[in-house]
Amino acid sequence: MQAVKTTLTRLLGIRVPVVCGAMAGGTNVRLAVEVTQGGGFGFVGAAFIPPEKLREDLSFVRDSFPDLGQKPLPIGIGFIGWLLDTKEEAAKQLIDVVVESNVQALWLAFGNDLYRWIEYARTTSAGTSSTRRPLIFVQVTSVEEALLAANEWKADVIVAQGNESGGHGGASTPSTFTLVSEILAALPGDNAPPVLAAGGMANGTQVASYLTLGAAGAVLGTRFLLTPESPYSDVQKKTLLAAKSGSTTRTLALDYARGTYGWPKGIDGRGIRNKIVDDIDSGIPHEIVREKLTKGTQDGDADYMVTWSGTGVGLMHEIKPAKDVMAELHTDIVRQLQRSQTLLQD
Incomplete structure (x- = not known):
């Protein structure tokens, strides 16, 4: 199946513009590795993981990609901003572990001062002079947040999370389709960061629709909870x-x-x-x-029990390995994009 090329896939060096969301309690390094090895990009929601456990987990990731050499670990780690604020020293240790371990991406969401942690990740003395700083993903729930993240914080990727999304998000945020459309209109030009659609998706056909809208990729969450690798019970x-x-x-x-x-x-x-x-x-x-x-x-x-879920759950009917989910998503995306081209034929 041919690779799908967007600004996101070029930035991350992946074949499929699909990201597993950084879901605390719903993801782990095993799931993230499987998503990345399946052609997408896996995140771990590390909001409740102690620094030493995170370091141990990232060693597992390094062992899972034995041919990396000095390249970054091809997964991401996500944190919740307000939780970082409540435990400053531990928060700095966590981000230091991410930087020292040469993790490719850092996802930040839900904070009253997210830029503080973005700046810390960019300036911490952790690691060596040759250590690459992680790409910064910022999750937003409004156009105003997207403009701030892109223009002032210089985020590398904007995650536009609509109201359909499972887990935490904006109570009055518009639909994913509306939010992504508004953000793309507000961030024109070649220098704008990739914008990812997040919320309510269950299959590759839906992902393809956001690619044709102008998004650089999509974030799926609930779909990856229905995998053997997810720590969900x-x-x-x-x-x-x-x-x-x-x-x-x-x-x-x-x-x-x-x-x-x-x-x-x-x-x-x-x-x-x-x-x-x-x-x-x-x-x-x-x-x-x-x-x-x-x-x-x-x-x-x-x-x-607390079971977080997006609205796309009604289209999910089976538990299957994350690599199989990625293969299915990849196939559906390519087929839908090919099908859409027929609309322009004479």
Whole structure:
């Protein structure tokens, strides 16, 4: 299957313009490696990984690509900005590990001062004089954030996350199609960073539609949760397989149950609606729901587990290895792009 060439694939040296989102709790280095080896680019959501564990994980990545030499590790590491703010010294250690390990990309999202961490990644004394600094991916939920990231922060890649996206995002963000269109219109010219569409996608046909819109690639999240490599539990995966697009909801209830209250203003999460949401909405104290969540997670009770999911989940019907997912996405993208060319034939 022929490679798809965009500004993203050229920047990363990949064949397929598909990125596995940096999902904390839903990704690990095994999944990231498989996505990259399948032709795309894998990220690890490392928001809750201690520095030494991250260093150990990145050694696994290095061993998985024995022919790299001095080239960067072909995966990315993602962090949540407001969590970095709450543990400054540990945050600096984490970013130092990323730089020292010569990781190719760093993804940042959901912070009130993300530029602080971008600047730290670019200026830290970690590593050696020959160490390459990671490419900076910035996740945005508005045109204003995209302009700031591109023009002032000089981000290497903009991830435009629409409302359909699973996990955390903008509560009032428009659809992915609308947001990507607006950002592309606001960032004209050859010097603009690649813009990736993120939110609600399940297959390569949808990815191809965003490529024809002008995006340089797409980020898929929920689709990669339905792989053997994802650390999501069997119960969570079964919940996703049984879900429809209408099974998801945007809410802060899942965070209240987990005790994560620090999200920036305007951010909430999309996940499978269950009894956690019902309990919070009915006024049951957060502490009681938290106890139910703890027990539900231990017992494998899907009604009291947090399962993040995008709206595209209704198009996902099986669990398959990440490399097979990548092969399927690649095939569908190429076929859809070829099919679209027939629209111009006489």
